[in-house]
Amino acid sequence: MTTVAEIRERASKSRRWGWWYVTELRLREMRGYISYVVTSSIGNPIVYLLALGVGLANLVPQGIEGVPYLVYVAPAMLMSTILSVGAEEGMYPVLSGFKWHKVFFAIHATPISPGQIVGGFLFHLMLRFTFTAGLFFAAIVAFGAVPNSTGWLVIPISILGAYAIMTPLAAYAARLEDDSGQFALIQRLIVMPMFLFSGTFFPISQIPDWLEWIAWVSPLWHASQLGRVASYGMSEPIWTTVTHLGVLIAFSVVGAILMHRAFVKRLTK
Numbered sequence: 001m002t003t004v005a006e007i008r009e010r011a012s013k014s015r016r017w018g019w020w021y022v023t024e025l026r027l028r029e030m031r032g033y034i035s036y037v038v039t040s041s042i043g044n045p046i047v048y049l050l051a052l053g054v055g056l057a058n059l060v061p062q063g064i065e066g067v068p069y070l071v072y073v074a075p076a077m078l079m080s081t082i083l084s085v086g087a088e089e090g091m092y093p094v095l096s097g098f099k100w101h102k103v104f105f106a107i108h109a110t111p112i113s114p115g116q117i118v119g120g121f122l123f124h125l126m127l128r129f130t131f132t133a134g135l136f137f138a139a140i141v142a143f144g145a146v147p148n149s150t151g152w153l154v155i156p157i158s159i160l161g162a163y164a165i166m167t168p169l170a171a172y173a174a175r176l177e178d179d180s181g182q183f184a185l186i187q188r189l190i191v192m193p194m195f196l197f198s199g200t201f202f203p204i205s206q207i208p209d210w211l212e213w214i215a216w217v218s219p220l221w222h223a224s225q226l227g228r229v230a231s232y233g234m235s236e237p238i239w240t241t242v243t244h245l246g247v248l249i250a251f252s253v254v255g256a257i258l259m260h261r262a263f264v265k266r267l268t269k
Helices: 004-059 069-089 092-098 103-108 114-142 149-173 182-196 209-216 219-232 238-268
Strands: none
Touching (some): 004 069, 004 103, 004 114, 069 149, 069 219, 092 149, 103 114, 103 238, 114 149, 114 238, 149 182, 149 238, 182 219
């Protein structure tokens, strides 16, 4: 028979390591679709690099900004892939945890707090982002698209960029009672324009002036520019590099705060 002392010890352990238990749960759930994660993490970079970096590069033999086209687009393609994963994880998985599977309510029925649920959710995603970004980075290195020794920094930059888009979306998803097409609108009106006008395949100077503001509010553009600085030493004013980093941190921190508040409100109402 379990004693009162043992119950208290288990509760104390849950309060102390609750974030890790949530991470472990999420990792175990990933086993159901691990084949998709692995194949997409390997297949996407190869297809992208062959189709865009190698195939399209033949149409831009002069390169862009003084570097071969493949070198120019490789860090941005990595960023777009990881940020796409972040956008996906910030919508349906969050709503599912509250509405359909209700796993967040089940976890909260234990001594684990809403803050630990958020922390475990974010830590699990950091592991997933790192895995996917690491494989993509290995691919662009194999294609010779990372001339600088600081190129590995594209991995943490992509993780920060993914958080910058995922946390605000998760904060919004946590407040929804149902999906009535909101996520489809977000994809069409926010996510897609962000990927189209964030200088992934060409400098934003090539798009109309009245559309450039999309890039300046886009986490993808800031992440891509930082990735280019790390990958091949793209030349830009230091204040611009600091701005890129500051915008990503601001999006991530504010988004995480809003996400925490949304989880607390949803789980304790």
